[in-house]
Amino acid sequence: MTATVGREPRREGALPGGAEVEAAPGYGRHLLTMWGLEPTVRHLNHGGFGATPLSVLEEQRSWQRRMEANPPRFFMSELPHLLRVAAAEVASFLGTEPDRLAFVDNATSGASAVLRSLDFGTDDEILTTDHVYNALRNAIRYLASRTGAVLREVAVPLPVRDAGEIVEAIEAGLTQRTRLIVVDHVTSGSATIFPVEAIAALGRERGIPVLIDGAHAPGLVDLDIEAIGADWYVGNCHKWLCAPKGAGFVAVSRAPAAAIHPLAISHAYGQGFTAEFDKTGTRDASAWLAIPAAIRFHAQLGGARLRQRNRALAATIAGSISQMTGMPATCSPALAPAMAALRLPGNLPATREASARVHDMLYDRYGFETAITTAGGALHLRISVQAYNEAGDFEGLAEAALAAGWTAA
């Protein structure tokens, strides 16, 4: 099989653990056995926490076995080099350079490392949108409470019809006091792809640093971090790239607006970006070391072809559910990834309780594992399409969503 897009790995072969993927795999439920996913459930929320194939988990375990065979040797002599080897492969996939990429636990800790490395004064503004992931909103609120800075959240109303609306909303929110722009690459609640290149360009034009939260992006959209041109880009490999949990990263631009430090400062303090992030105390690095195996798995399932197929199927499914139920989508298909968020009926309050009620109803009564998200102050049904999904997985979902929405109201 040949590599599919410019920055994707050239090295493809047998999957770790000995499993092989057909040269031209058909996608669908029969692939569930490559993951350890329960066959009786309809898994429609890959975007939530990803899911790691058994072969990639086996690769992770083999790193753990190596670590435990001689822990002092592993940590003192081997790990520093192994981390940089893995970083080189991951950087190549993500479109950045190894010396500008470091591993963190997840997007949340990557974003917090950036935020807490920056200086803010009273009334300095940190600009984001009302689509921001709530964990990041909280991280900014915490920062604001410690520094006197102000969180400024601009509305990007639903439905989002084109990318220009997003850039305009952000531009209109900039003031003389804006010190940082924080935006999601792919939003969680509204499942919308934001025009991060244009937002980063806007930041450069105005001399305002930009942090992109790409928690969903690797393996979901074609990603070239260098081309985006933001100061900092954080993301997860455990979601759409199917790496083990704990495989986050932070990437810095060639000339980031400020140096950043990990949340835990350790022996390498003052020795530079990668040295500091590579050494944050004793921890299990196996999830990071297994990311290259996940990249190979993704490539063997088709790479860009898989991403396109997932996106096209999600658009088809979302279109037909919307047509059958009248549930509106959050954005136009041009801005939708291999996920779609559709507003539930019943004017449900956007509370955790209401969301849990709808989720549990869809799961308990119908066997659908879905995400019930908040966007524009309303609850939405969010679906995801991964390689192991097929159109049949969504049969009956439209009727079930209507019933659950109205019953929970």
Ligand SMILES: Cc1ncc(COP(=O)(O)O)c(C=O)c1O
């Ligand atoms: C946009 C966005 N940012 C951040 C996160 C947080 O990811 P994690 O919990 O892995 O840090 C998520 C998780 O779904 C997300 O969707």
